Amino acid sequence: QQYFTSHQPLKGKKALVTAGPTQEPLDPVRYISNHSSGKMGIAIADALATAGADVTLVLGPTHLSATHPGVHTLRVVTAADMYNRSADHFAGSNIVVMAAAVADYRPKQVADIKIKKGAGDELTLELEKNTDILRTLGAQRPAGQVLVGFSLETNNEKEYALKKLHEKNLDLVVMNSLNDAGAGFNHDTNKVTLFDRQGNARELPLKSKKEVAEDIVKAITAMTGQQ
Ligand code: CTP
Ligand code: CA
Numbered sequence: 457q458q459y460f461t462s463h464q465p466l467k468g469k470k471a472l473v474t475a476g477p478t479q480e481p482l483d484p485v486r487y488i489s490n491h492s493s494g495k496m497g498i499a500i501a502d503a504l505a506t507a508g509a510d511v512t513l514v515l516g517p518t519h520l521s522a523t524h525p526g527v528h529t530l531r532v533v534t535a536a537d538m539y540n541r542s543a544d545h546f547a548g549s550n551i552v553v554m555a556a557a558v559a560d561y562r563p564k565q566v567a568d569i570k571i572k573k574g575a576g577d578e579l580t581l582e583l584e585k586n587t588d589i590l591r592t593l594g595a596q597r598p599a600g601q602v603l604v605g606f607s608l609e610t611n612n613e614k615e616y617a618l619k620k621l622h623e624k625n626l627d628l629v630v631m632n633s634l635n636d637a638g639a640g641f642n643h644d645t646n647k648v649t650l651f652d653r654q655g656n657a658r659e660l661p662l663k664s665k666k667e668v669a670e671d672i673v674k675a676i677t678a679m680t681g682q683q
Pocket of ligand 1: 474535554555556557558559560586587588589590591604605606607608609620
């Protein structure tokens with residue numbers, strides 16, 4: 457904290473952060489979503505702004521918000537909205553951190569009136585895949601951009617994290633394990649491991665999401681060539 461308030465290594469840099477869940481509507485009163493609160497991604501947006509960056513935060517539905525005045529927040533609901541807003545800012549960003557828990561699928565049909573309970577005991581929903589925002593934009597990243605993704609898993613965490621690092625063309629992947637006590641949804645703390653393309657792995661101890669965000673921003677700062 458002290459380090460960033462006295463020294464703004466990311467001054468003049470533009471950053472894009474995605475955070476929070478997405479909600480995929482089924483009808484006017486129902487949706488499919490997940491347990492993300494957006495806390496980790498919001499902490500990263502605040503930490504990037506504290507380090508001097510001009511930050512655009514594309515934020516899914518959550519009651520939380522960024523506190524730093526250098527964070528410009530665009531609120532979105534669906535994965536499609538999140539993709540569109542992110543695409544608007546992607547090419548012009550020096551730093552991109554995609555921390556959102558994007559719904560992988562959306563209902564194929566969205567009813568415009570409330571779906572009524574039928575006579576039968578079962579209901580089958582048909583889902584279709586959402587665009588993978590990080591993979592799609594990562595395939596067209598501008599030279600010199602630092603691109604960071606997240607990986608949240610319950611099993612084979614390291615293998616899947618490295619797969620995402622390479623397949624999504626990332627510089628850094630932040631691995632979260634739901635098996636670690638104090639990590640994951642709705643906690644104020646997190647335990648993560650950072651993997652880079654050079655094959656370095658850095659396991660951070662359990663700490664507050666704010667401190668984890670500062671560590672991630674320091675790693676990003678080093679990758680932009682700033683001190
Ligand atoms: N992501 C994204 N758009 C999607 C899905 C994921 O931008 N439609 C991003 C997330 O923000 C995260 C990274 O991709 O930075 C990994 O997300 P994750 O859900 O862990 O992995 P997936 O690639 O979706 O694969 P799976 O859920 O099957 O593990
Ligand atoms: Ca997913």
